[in-house]
Amino acid sequence: MNDHIPADRIRLSRRRFLQVxxxxxxxxxxxxxxxxxxxxxxxxAMLGDTFYDLGAYVRIDSDGNVLIGARDPDTGxxxxxxxxxxxxxxxxxDWNTVSVVALGLGxxxxxxxxxxxxxxxxxxxxGSIPAAWNDLRQVGALARWLLLQAAAHRLGVxxxxxxxxxxxxxxxxxxxxxxxxxxxxxxxIALPNNPPAVKTPDQYRLIGKPAGDVDARAIVTGQMQYAIxxxxxxxxxxxxxxxxxxxxxxxxxxxNDTLAVKxxxxxxQLKPEPGQLLGNTVIAPAVAVLAEDTWSALQGRQKLKLEWxxxxxxSESSNSLEQQAGALLxxxxxxTARVRNDGDVDAASRKAARRLDAIYYQPWLAHATAxxxxxxxxxxxxxxxxxxxxxxxxxxxxxxxxxxxxGPAQIEISVPRIGGGYGRRxxxxxVAEAVMLAxxxxxxxxxxxxxxxxxxxxxxxxxxxxxLSAIIDHKRQLTGWNQRLASxxxxxxxxxxxxxxxxxxxxxxxxxxxxxxxxxxDWYALNASIPRGPMRGMPQxxxxxxVESFIDEIAHSMKEDPLDTHLRLLGAPRQLSxxxxxxxxxxxxxxxxKLVADRIGWKxxxxxxxxxxxxxxxxxxxxxxxAIEVAMQGEKLIIHRVVCAVDVGRVINPQxxxxxxxxxxxxxxxxxxxxxxxxxxGQIQQHNFKDxxxxxxxxxxxxxxxxxxxxxxxxxxxxxxxxxxxxxxALANAVFRATAVRVRRLPLMKELLRLL
Amino acid sequence: xxxxxxxxxxxxxxxxIVPEKARDGIDLEINAERYRHTGDPQMPLLWYLRDVxxxxxxxxxxxxxxxxxxxxxxxxKAVSAVAQPMAKLAxxxxxxxxxxxxxxxxxxxxxxxxxxEDAIGCGYCTPGWLIAAVDLLRRKPNPSDDDxxxxxxxxxxxxxxxxxxxxxxxxxxxxxxx
Numbered sequence: 001m002n003d004h005i006p007a008d009r010i011r012l013s014r015r016r017f018l019q020v021x022x023x024x025x026x027x028x029x030x031x032x033x034x035x036x037x038x039x040x041x042x043x044x045a046m047l048g049d050t051f052y053d054l055g056a057y058v059r060i061d062s063d064g065n066v067l068i069g070a071r072d073p074d075t076g077x078x079x080x081x082x083x084x085x086x087x088x089x090x091x092x093x094d095w096n097t098v099s100v101v102a103l104g105l106g107x108x109x110x111x112x113x114x115x116x117x118x119x120x121x122x123x124x125x126x127g128s129i130p131a132a133w134n135d136l137r138q139v140g141a142l143a144r145w146l147l148l149q150a151a152a153h154r155l156g157v158x159x160x161x162x163x164x165x166x167x168x169x170x171x172x173x174x175x176x177x178x179x180x181x182x183x184x185x186x187x188x189i190a191l192p193n194n195p196p197a198v199k200t201p202d203q204y205r206l207i208g209k210p211a212g213d214v215d216a217r218a219i220v221t222g223q224m225q226y227a228i229x230x231x232x233x234x235x236x237x238x239x240x241x242x243x244x245x246x247x248x249x250x251x252x253x254x255x256n257d258t259l260a261v262k263x264x265x266x267x268x269q270l271k272p273e274p275g276q277l278l279g280n281t282v283i284a285p286a287v288a289v290l291a292e293d294t295w296s297a298l299q300g301r302q303k304l305k306l307e308w309x310x311x312x313x314x315s316e317s318s319n320s321l322e323q324q325a326g327a328l329l330x331x332x333x334x335x336t337a338r339v340r341n342d343g344d345v346d347a348a349s350r351k352a353a354r355r356l357d358a359i360y361y362q363p364w365l366a367h368a369t370a371x372x373x374x375x376x377x378x379x380x381x382x383x384x385x386x387x388x389x390x391x392x393x394x395x396x397x398x399x400x401x402x403x404x405x406x407g408p409a410q411i412e413i414s415v416p417r418i419g420g421g422y423g424r425r426x427x428x429x430x431v432a433e434a435v436m437l438a439x440x441x442x443x444x445x446x447x448x449x450x451x452x453x454x455x456x457x458x459x460x461x462x463x464x465x466x467x468l469s470a471i472i473d474h475k476r477q478l479t480g481w482n483q484r485l486a487s488x489x490x491x492x493x494x495x496x497x498x499x500x501x502x503x504x505x506x507x508x509x510x511x512x513x514x515x516x517x518x519x520x521x522d523w524y525a526l527n528a529s530i531p532r533g534p535m536r537g538m539p540q541x542x543x544x545x546x547v548e549s550f551i552d553e554i555a556h557s558m559k560e561d562p563l564d565t566h567l568r569l570l571g572a573p574r575q576l577s578x579x580x581x582x583x584x585x586x587x588x589x590x591x592x593x594k595l596v597a598d599r600i601g602w603k604x605x606x607x608x609x610x611x612x613x614x615x616x617x618x619x620x621x622x623x624x625x626x627a628i629e630v631a632m633q634g635e636k637l638i639i640h641r642v643v644c645a646v647d648v649g650r651v652i653n654p655q656x657x658x659x660x661x662x663x664x665x666x667x668x669x670x671x672x673x674x675x676x677x678x679x680x681x682g683q684i685q686q687h688n689f690k691d692x693x694x695x696x697x698x699x700x701x702x703x704x705x706x707x708x709x710x711x712x713x714x715x716x717x718x719x720x721x722x723x724x725x726x727x728x729x730a731l732a733n734a735v736f737r738a739t740a741v742r743v744r745r746l747p748l749m750k751e752l753l754r755l756l
Numbered sequence: 757x758x759x760x761x762x763x764x765x766x767x768x769x770x771x772x773i774v775p776e777k778a779r780d781g782i783d784l785e786i787n788a789e790r791y792r793h794t795g796d797p798q799m800p801l802l803w804y805l806r807d808v809x810x811x812x813x814x815x816x817x818x819x820x821x822x823x824x825x826x827x828x829x830x831x832x833k834a835v836s837a838v839a840q841p842m843a844k845l846a847x848x849x850x851x852x853x854x855x856x857x858x859x860x861x862x863x864x865x866x867x868x869x870x871x872x873e874d875a876i877g878c879g880y881c882t883p884g885w886l887i888a889a890v891d892l893l894r895r896k897p898n899p900s901d902d903d904x905x906x907x908x909x910x911x912x913x914x915x916x917x918x919x920x921x922x923x924x925x926x927x928x929x930x931x932x933x934x
Binding site: 074075076212213215216217219220221222223224225226228229231237262263293294295296298368369370371372417418419420422448450451452655658659662663664665666667670688689690694695696697698700701702703704 | 796799800803806807808810811812813814815816818819820822823825852853854856857863867870871874876877878879880881882883886901904905906907908909910911912913914915916917918919920921
């Protein structure tokens with residue numbers, strides 16, 4: 001069926017790969033000279049002139065092997081497949097001869113400052129494909145150009161008389177020259193002054209064609225080495241007992257029983273300064289048990305006798321923060337930020353025929369990755385080797401650099417495939433811990449957090465309270481919209497100015513902004529000390545649930561088909577400018593909405609035995625809609641059908657896209673159905689996956705029907721989070737049709753059973 | 757030059773090299789190979805596999821194996837490796853994800869079906885799903901949706917619908933076919 005990577009491809013280590021790249025006969029090295037998207041939180045000064053660095057991605061050896069580097073960490077988003085395919089297509093490589101290498105961090109020393117070899121190196125935040133589209137096509141095009149020049153020299157034929165096909169150059173007389181036979185010559189050809197032209201879309205052979213994951217075979221045979229699977233022979237295993245409060249202190253410690261456990265080598269305290277920031281994140285104090293193996297370390301940890309003293313956060317609870325939010329929204333205080341203010345909401349309100357109000361509540365969430373936080377560190381006198389599941393290797397580098405004082409190129413960061421990220425691995429507290437421990441014991445350290453540590457010491461998504469008001473005029477038009485949101489910003493302690501803290505919570509351009517003449521959105525900051533951080537689908541997830549549920553309520557109040565309400569709101573196909581740049585194309589949004597409606601049989605929505613729900617959203621220039629069909633069987637909610645349509649512009653790998661859309665849909669349903677983090681006295685109350693119950697197979701739909709809108713004239717957008725925002729509101733809207741119960745508080749199952 | 761004569765060293769009780777006696781331990785079979793565990797009998801199989809044998813396909817899945825990523829076949833039945841102290845495993849036969857493929861590298865139909873149906877997210881929990889699927893298909897070669905619903909595994913990447921397709925593909929005898 002699909003062109004898979006053949007078995008037994010050699011997987012060179014990154015170091016070997018780079019050595020090979022650095023020289024050797026018959027090896028063609030190709031780099032790019034280009035700018036690429038910056039990682040926002042990184043200080044510009046640190047980037048130096050790295051945007052103009054020469055990096056290496058492609059290697060063709062004289063045996064015919066084509067190695068292509070994948071620069072962005074793959075957290076399950078498929079970039080290890082899609083990025084190399086972009087290069088391979090421009091190169092006209094035979095995909096069956098391509099091996100993909102996870103590149104790890106590319107950094108060199110530029111007078112003591114780091115130069116990032118590969119430009120963009122961030123995974124799992126939706127930026128990989130757009131960045132690759134900007135620069136990685138040139139990588140392949142340049143390699144292809146060099147090979148064509150080499151063939152032209154050899155044949156004495158102008159390069160434009162030659163063509164390429166699946167790893168060969170074909171002469172006008174039909175003679176074929178493999179890339180392998182040309183690689184050595186090509187590697188000696190001077191780079192052109194101007195980048196060679198990239199392909200026109202009609203020339204694509206791989207882009208737009210389905211491909212399986214390059215790591216699939218390694219994964220199903222258990223050979224895939226995640227960071228958690230790697231080791232240095234003499235490394236000590238470290239497990240931690242963190243202080244329940246990030247600002248707490250250790251009052252008493254007794255390590256006797258721990259040290260008596262066979263295999264336990266040492267017990268160490270990690271005592272960050274109060275509020276110390278490493279890699280932009282607060283680190284809680286901890287006690288580390290270092291042992292020869294994991295089992296001994298875990299036993300040792302269990303036998304620790306620890307007393308922790310709470311800090312100021314020790315009185316905080318999720319309930320008290322929700323009350324704080326309620327008080328803020330009920331009061332008359334000015335918002336922390338007025339995010340958008342179009343027209344005059346108050347004037348529209350005075351002319352209203354009808355006004356509708358609702359309050360939506362959403363819980364705190366944890367990242368709950370499958371692979372827990374872990375990090376393998378080996379420190380030598382003039383070198384640090386770090387193997388780590390990180391979504392942002394450049395930020396991990398900064399943490400290691402700061403703790404070791406090593407030069408930029410003395411720090412090697414390997415990033416194998418990652419067992420889920422969702423934003424958790426944009427923070428590097430666990431890297432800091434591993435480095436500090438390795439320094440203290442003068443031995444390599446393999447740090448392992450348990451899932452309990454992950455859940456209890458996360459950088460959480462804030463709970464939120466959304467107060468929504470809709471103003472409807474005498475012609476049944478939605479003329480005014482007011483959203484007031486109270487939440488705790490994820491950006492605190494992250495060098496973001498106070499007047500931008502709202503950006504993690506609310507989007508100025510979210511629906512129905514730009515569609516309603518009088519539109520106002522305000523953000524109220526919660527005063528909270530519990531750590532927060534970026535999370536996949538933030539801030540779309542919570543806002544889309546509130547807004548798209550509320551539009552369904554508006555439809556119901558007007559006794560209108562919610563699809564019609566949506567279509568009236570979106571209006572004629574047109575492009576509306578967005579305040580953050582880009583446009584909202586109402587035609588594309590309408591299209592995905594109609595597609596899911598048609599597929600699920602929306603015509604019958606009013607008379608359907610089961611409940612039907614619908615929702616749509618737009619995310620960074622991409623469009624998504626869900627239609628969901630549910631029924632209640634006693635206290636069981638059965639999700640019969642889920643349809644999702646997406647318009648992402650050009651599709652790089654349709655098979656990968658389908659997986660991302662189906663996967664994000666199921667994750668969003670799982671979150672909406674079950675998940676909530678609560679805390680009391682500053683302590684998290686969920687410690688494992690029984691307390692934080694990801695949806696079971698039985699709770700989830702049997703299938704997700706994915707519709708991809710062909711839109712190849714537009715550049716590709718990221719898709720890893722696209723399908724998240726609309727799943728929960730479509731579900732809740734369907735539940736309303738099935739039960740007449742409007743769920744305004746998540747998680748849905750708990751609230752539904754309470755209300756039924 | 758005359759060749760150097762090998763010099764015989766007289767063996768005394770001080771310098772005799774005597775092979776150590778076989779250590780006592782727990783004998784078991786893993787992926788059709790025999791092993792003897794000589795460490796702590798209470799060590800869970802998970803850490804024996806991962807730390808001692810470096811068979812890392814079986815993943816840490818929570819202290820009680822909540823996500824199912826640490827499932828292995830114990831005498832053919834799927835169990836959580838973290839819940840199996842080595843002491844209980846004498847004479848038992850364990851199959852891990854590394855043992856599913858044939859010796860010649862050809863994949864088990866379930867492995868092939870997971871590739872065919874793209875039933876992979878980040879891939880971390882995939883070994884556990886594979887073991888659970890093999891166990892299910894052994895008990896019920898043609899499982900219903902309700903049977904598949906009973907799988908204990910969790911997945912945050914949302915591969916469940918594709919896992920379902922993969923299991924049905926195996927049941928239909930179509931693994932490896934387009």
